[in-house]
Amino acid sequence: MSSIHLPVRIEFGLDSSITIGSEFRSLKCSKVMVVSDKGVINAGLLDKILKSLADAKVESVLYDNVVPDPDVKCVEQARDFYISERCDGILAVGGGSSIDTAKAAGALITNSEPIVSMGGMGKVKNPLPPLIAIPTTCGTGSEVTNVTVVTDEYHFKVPIISPYLIPKVAVLDPNLLTSLPPSLVAATGMDALTHAIEALTNKLENWYADMCAIKAIEMIGKAIRPAAAGGNVKALSEMLYASTLAGISFTLSRLGLVHAMSHPISGFAGVPHGVANAILLPYVMSFNLVGNPEGYALVAKALGIVGRSGVLETAKAGVEEVIGLNHQLGIPKSFKDVGVKENLFPQMITDTFKSGNVAINPRRVSEKDVEIIYQASFAGDSPLLFIE
Ligand SMILES: [Fe+2]
Numbered sequence: 001m002s003s004i005h006l007p008v009r010i011e012f013g014l015d016s017s018i019t020i021g022s023e024f025r026s027l028k029c030s031k032v033m034v035v036s037d038k039g040v041i042n043a044g045l046l047d048k049i050l051k052s053l054a055d056a057k058v059e060s061v062l063y064d065n066v067v068p069d070p071d072v073k074c075v076e077q078a079r080d081f082y083i084s085e086r087c088d089g090i091l092a093v094g095g096g097s098s099i100d101t102a103k104a105a106g107a108l109i110t111n112s113e114p115i116v117s118m119g120g121m122g123k124v125k126n127p128l129p130p131l132i133a134i135p136t137t138c139g140t141g142s143e144v145t146n147v148t149v150v151t152d153e154y155h156f157k158v159p160i161i162s163p164y165l166i167p168k169v170a171v172l173d174p175n176l177l178t179s180l181p182p183s184l185v186a187a188t189g190m191d192a193l194t195h196a197i198e199a200l201t202n203k204l205e206n207w208y209a210d211m212c213a214i215k216a217i218e219m220i221g222k223a224i225r226p227a228a229a230g231g232n233v234k235a236l237s238e239m240l241y242a243s244t245l246a247g248i249s250f251t252l253s254r255l256g257l258v259h260a261m262s263h264p265i266s267g268f269a270g271v272p273h274g275v276a277n278a279i280l281l282p283y284v285m286s287f288n289l290v291g292n293p294e295g296y297a298l299v300a301k302a303l304g305i306v307g308r309s310g311v312l313e314t315a316k317a318g319v320e321e322v323i324g325l326n327h328q329l330g331i332p333k334s335f336k337d338v339g340v341k342e343n344l345f346p347q348m349i350t351d352t353f354k355s356g357n358v359a360i361n362p363r364r365v366s367e368k369d370v371e372i373i374y375q376a377s378f379a380g381d382s383p384l385l386f387i388e
Contacts, residue, residue, distance in 0.1 A: 004208050004252060005163060008144050012172035012241060014233075017134050018048050020091065021056025023169055027130040029089030031059040033082045035102040036093045037066040040136055043179045046093060049134070053091075061085045063105075066094065069266050069273070070101040071151045075115055078105035082129075089130040092167075093176075095188065096140030096273065099133045103148035103165045106131050115160070116152050120356075124162035133167040136176045138227070138239035139188025139274050141195055141247020143170035155267040156351055166251070172244055174237035185228040185239065186329035187274030192243035193220045193322075194277040198256035199249035201288065201295035202360045209253035216246040217302035221321075228329055257365055258284045260355035261373065264348035269340040278331040279338075282322045282383035283373050289315050289387055291363030316387055323383055334380030345374050 011019070024032055032053060036046060041064055053060045063081045067074050078101055082090070092102035104115050106128035111118065118124050133143035142148070147161045177185070193216075200213035219242035227235035261284070262276035289296050289312075297311045300318025308314040332338050349370050352358065358365060376385055 006144070006166070006248065007163065008166050009169045010144065010172065010244065011169060014175050015173060017171050017173035017176060018052045020049050020132065020134070020171065021052035021054070021058055023132055023171070024053065024058045024089055024091070024130070025056045027089060027168065029058060029130055031061070031085065031087045032089040032091050033078070033085065033087040034060050034062050034091045034093060035066060035078060035098050035105065036062065036064050037098055038064060040094045040098070045136055045176050045179070049093060060091070061087065066098045066101045068097050069151045069157065069270070070097050070104065072115055072153065075101055075104035075108060075150055078102070079108040082109055087129075090132075092131065092133045093136060095135065095137040096142050099135065099140060099142040100148040100150070102131060102133065103128070103142070104150050104160065107148070107160065107165065115150050116158050118160045119158040121161045124160065124164045127164045131167045132169045132171065134171045134173065134176065135240065135243070137180060137184060137188040138177060138236065138243040139191035141192065141243055141250065143167055143172070144244055144247045145251040147251070149263070151267055156354065157263040157267045170244065172240050174233055174240050177236045177240055178233060182228045182230055183330065185236070186224070186331060187272055187278060188243070189220060189224045189227065189239050189274075190278035190281065190326070190329070190331065191274035192239070192246040193217065193224070194258050194281050195246040195250045195255065196220070197281070197285070197299050198258055198357075199246070199253040200299060201292045201362050202254060202256045203362060204253045204360050206253045209249045212245045213249035213253070214298060214302050216242045216249060217299060219245070221303040224325065225328060254360055255357045256284070257288065257358065257361040260352045260357040260361070261348070261370060263355065264351040265335065265340060267351065268344045268348055271335070271338050271340060275332060275338060278326055279335060279377055280373070282319050282326065283377050285319045285322060286383050286386040287369065287373060288361065288363045289319065291361070295362065316384075319384065319387070335378040336380065340378060342378060345371065348374060
């Protein structure tokens with residue numbers, strides 16, 4: 001059985017973010033906590049947004065202590081700030097860390113349980129305060145998803161999943177991506193590609209998720225190179241819209257082994273989420289291919305692969321395409337290159353299996369399999385090792 005439940009309005013287009021004041025007015029909010037980070041502020045991305053709020057007579061206060069991979073302390077601080085400032089709405093402006101912090105803080109404001117106790121599905125009992133999300137990267141999808149991720153004291157990234165976590169409105173303004181460094185376009189874009197590929201190929205069947213995923217893969221395959229080359233607003237727009245589509249696909253159909261394995265890498269070794277996913281993606285595609293060759297052939301076709309003989313050859317060409325994409329985008333080749341230490345593997349393997357995404361991975365996976373993938377991606381071995 002499948003279901004489609006997307007209670008989020010999406011506003012998109014150049015300068016769509018400068019209508020934010022009237023959005024909060026219509027939600028009857030008078031004082032908004034803006035959750036963001038120093039990078040967004042220093043790039044001047046909040047200027048027009050704050051003016052729009054002021055013009056609409058909506059007061060705003062800024063919580064800018066968002067950290068990458070937000071932890072319990074960060075989200076509790078945001079909650080305390082909201083309460084002490086007597087806010088009645090939340091605006092997240094930033095990448096996945098800002099939006100996830102805003103969501104988790106929102107859950108803490110209206111629920112008495114500690115945030116990690118709300119980990120898993122359906123444990124957020126009460127609706128959040130009105131929340132609007134404006135992404136400034138092209139990866140997270142968090143602006144439309146039902147999930148937030150908070151890192152606990154043991155470096156485990158706790159997913160909290162609830163329909164209450166879906167923002168009221170997602171505002172997609174490509175102008176906010178024009179100052180994004182190429183390396184971040186590449187890393188966050190590869191995160192979005194991973195979302196779409198995992199949602200399309202995992203064991204959960206949802207035609208609507210598949211449709212969104214295929215379109216997202218097509219758009220990312222065409223736009224990610226010119227977007228990462230810089231100065232191409234059209235390509236950045238396509239990446240932004242595709243990342244939201246990918247977010248819709250995985251909120252309907254969840255993910256797979258890449259995310260199960262990348263969360264421990266970010267949690268223990270601090271590797272940015274998009275980079276960890278990008279490095280793992282071709283290894284996991286190669287490993288998973290026998291579990292869903294038709295699905296991976298669809299991925300390949302969406303990436304523009306044509307003329308291969310048969311499903312397996314087509315699927316394999318899709319893996320090669322992703323390997324080439326990583327190379328052209330300057331994604332590090334191995335986890336050794338980004339400072340991961342081999343002595344972390346036992347803990348990372350244990351945490352991989354705490355993820356609900358392992359059970360829906362298209363191929364059954366053992367601890368030994370995960371160890372082999374971590375070792376190969378650490379050393380930078382050919383990702384094709386499982387299919388050649
Ligand atoms: Fe992700």
